Each structure stands twice: as structure tokens, then as C-alpha cells.
Amino acid sequence: MERYIKISELAKKVGVSRQAIYRRLDKDLKRYVMTIDGVKKISVDAIDAIKQKEELSSTVTPEIKNVTVVTPSEAAKIENFEKIGVEVLSTVVRLNSKTDSKIDNAVTKITALIDTINTMQKKIDELNKKIEKKGKDKLSFFKRFFGKE
Numbered sequence: 001m002e003r004y005i006k007i008s009e010l011a012k013k014v015g016v017s018r019q020a021i022y023r024r025l026d027k028d029l030k031r032y033v034m035t036i037d038g039v040k041k042i043s044v045d046a047i048d049a050i051k052q053k054e055e056l057s058s059t060v061t062p063e064i065k066n067v068t069v070v071t072p073s074e075a076a077k078i079e080n081f082e083k084i085g086v087e088v089l090s091t092v093v094r095l096n097s098k099t100d101s102k103i104d105n106a107v108t109k110i111t112a113l114i115d116t117i118n119t120m121q122k123k124i125d126e127l128n129k130k131i132e133k134k135g136k137d138k139l140s141f142f143k144r145f146f147g148k149e
Contacts, residue, residue, distance in 0.1 A: 004034055004041035014050045021050075028053065 011018045025033055032046035
């Protein structure tokens, strides 16, 4: 049978704070936790898991590569370049917005012109029909009058 102890006891045994243990309860120590009589307790097997993780983290040394030291004047230049970059970007966005607006206006005008052309074409078609009808009427008059076309 597994043995369970209080969180504070485990913290003392491994030499860390209770808060450090509580932070890990929902992560790597979750499988060791059990509530007994309304009290959260943790298996003594968690001691090994904690010690293994500490050993791993103590053997891992972060490797730092390509570190560039920047002087205050260089930092000021970089900051200035960033400001210039932001200004250029905002100018491009503003100009792009104006261009988009001009394109929208042109599309609206072209659409109106197309509608006007379509309306005029309908009127032309109506007039052509009237002209055809009058021409047929004249032909039928000559046909009736002279008996020929």
C-alpha cells in the first residue's frame, strides 16, 4: 500500500516550499495526489519524481549564443530606426487607405456609367422598334395603295 503524507511534510523532505509543491500539483505531480478525509495528501513516491526533475534541471546548462552588446548610443539609434519604421508603415497604410478610397469612388462612378449606358441602350432599342414599325406601316400603305411592295 502506498503511503501518503501532507504537502508540507513532502516540502520539508525535499527541501522546497509548500508553494513550490502546490504549483506542480496540477502538472507533473498530479498523479501522486489524493484527498484523504478532506485533506490533500501526496504519495511518498513523488519524492523520487521531484528529485529526478531537480537533478535534470541542475545538469542542464543553458547555452547562450550570438550575444550582441549594444552601447547606449547604438540603442538610441536602434530606437530611432524603429520610430522611422513605424512612421513609414503608418504613411504606407494612410496612402493605401486613400488609394482604396479612390478605387472605391472610381468603381462607384463606373457602375453608374454602366447603368446609364444600359438605360440608353434600352431607349435606343425602343426607338429602333418604333422606326421599324413606322417603316412597316409605310410599306403596308404602299402595298394597299399600289398593290405592290
